[in-house]
Amino acid sequence: MESQKIANKTLVHNYGHGGGGITLSWGTSIIAAQLASKPLAKDIAIIGSGVMGLTTALILSREGFNVTIYAEDFPPNTTSNIAAALWLPSSYFDRSIVKPEFLEKDRQIIRGSFSRFLSFVNVPRYGVYWNNYHLLLPKVRDSIRALPGGNDLYPNLATSTKDNLFGYPYQSYMKALIIDPMLYLPAILQDAQMAGVKLKQTKFDNQDQVLALTENVIVNCSGLGASKLFGDESMYPIQGQLTHLLPQPKINYSYVVPTPEGYLYMFPRKGSIVIGGTAVKRAYSTQPDQQLTESMVRGHADLARKLTS
Numbered sequence: 001m002e003s004q005k006i007a008n009k010t011l012v013h014n015y016g017h018g019g020g021g022i023t024l025s026w027g028t029s030i031i032a033a034q035l036a037s038k039p040l041a042k043d044i045a046i047i048g049s050g051v052m053g054l055t056t057a058l059i060l061s062r063e064g065f066n067v068t069i070y071a072e073d074f075p076p077n078t079t080s081n082i083a084a085a086l087w088l089p090s091s092y093f094d095r096s097i098v099k100p101e102f103l104e105k106d107r108q109i110i111r112g113s114f115s116r117f118l119s120f121v122n123v124p125r126y127g128v129y130w131n132n133y134h135l136l137l138p139k140v141r142d143s144i145r146a147l148p149g150g151n152d153l154y155p156n157l158a159t160s161t162k163d164n165l166f167g168y169p170y171q172s173y174m175k176a177l178i179i180d181p182m183l184y185l186p187a188i189l190q191d192a193q194m195a196g197v198k199l200k201q202t203k204f205d206n207q208d209q210v211l212a213l214t215e216n217v218i219v220n221c222s223g224l225g226a227s228k229l230f231g232d233e234s235m236y237p238i239q240g241q242l243t244h245l246l247p248q249p250k251i252n253y254s255y256v257v258p259t260p261e262g263y264l265y266m267f268p269r270k271g272s273i274v275i276g277g278t279a280v281k282r283a284y285s286t287q288p289d290q291q292l293t294e295s296m297v298r299g300h301a302d303l304a305r306k307l308t309s
């Protein structure tokens with residue numbers, strides 16, 4: 001996240017949020033909107049209509065700016081639409097290289113985002129609900145870890161070493177928010193439009209085309225697209241594959257279990273049970289892998305059998 005001046009344009013970047021983009025969206029977009037409002041230009045262009053573009057556009061429009069979103073894809077066809085999506089800041093920076101200032105800013109972003117998401121809980125059109133979340137581990141940990149943003153953001157946080165889900169030796173338990181992006185994205189798109197945001201379907205091939213827009217302030221919320229559009233070679237995809245099962249209203253818990261291959265996770269929504277998951281760095285294909293689907297379903301079925309045995 002940063003602001004740069006190119007000729008007479010102000011370009012604000014709000015991209016690269018890895019596996020935590022839905023979670024962080026309000027926190028990072030509040031900062032992006034502050035940077036974009038500084039030049040006091042009335043008209044602002046947003047590139048991208050995923051969770052970042054929509055949230056940034058909504059904030060700026062409510063502040064009175066004339067906002068237009070330019071994007072190749074709109075919901076339901078963005079990456080944001082296919083997120084899992086648990087409210088948990090994860091997988092978006094390398095702890096070994098960040099400075100303390102980054103961590104302090106990160107904490108503010110996380111806390112700011114969390115408080116905004118609370119306002120959507122149990123409002124049906126947003127699809128944001130509390131859930132009983134279990135992190136299940138094969139080895140006992142000595143103490144509760146410090147969670148991103150502060151442990152007070154995770155109600156009922158506790159650990160236990162017996163009577164755990166699926167018989168695991170150790171579990172960390174808490175209440176966590178689950179966001180259904182298939183409801184949440186259309187809802188904030190609608191909010192943005194009601195606030196006056198205009199939408200223009202546009203594909204940009206390079207930075208010059210972006211800078212040719214009439215608006216003098218441009219917010220780049222192009223997600224992975226920023227890599228090509230703005231030549232950011234540090235960006236790479238993390239490919240994730242999910243499977244949706246029919247909804248089961250009685251399932252009110254979610255879990256994450258580490259496996260030799262990665263993780264298995266399950267997040268129940270009103271419309272489906274989402275199971276995952278894979279996280280393959282630098283894999284570009286968006287084609288689902290049938291074998292992977294089958295092995296994931298098998299992995300979850302093996303866990304579920306432990307509930308009944």
Ligand SMILES: Cc1cc2nc3c(=O)[nH]c(=O)nc-3n(C[C@H](O)[C@H](O)[C@H](O)COP(=O)(O)OP(=O)(O)OC[C@H]3O[C@@H](n4cnc5c(N)ncnc54)[C@H](O)[C@@H]3O)c2cc1C
Binds near residue numbers: 018047080203242
């Ligand atoms: C399987 C999976 C599970 C996930 N689980 C979680 C989770 O549990 N919790 C969580 O917080 N996050 C999760 N994420 C991460 C989250 O989905 C992303 O961080 C977030 O959606 C990124 O949002 P974005 O708006 O930056 O990008 P996107 O949603 O990718 O939107 C980018 C926008 O930019 C536009 N664009 C790009 N290039 C161009 C161009 N050249 N011209 C015009 N328009 C362009 C696109 O059309 C699109 O509108 C998950 C992701 C995946 C894939």
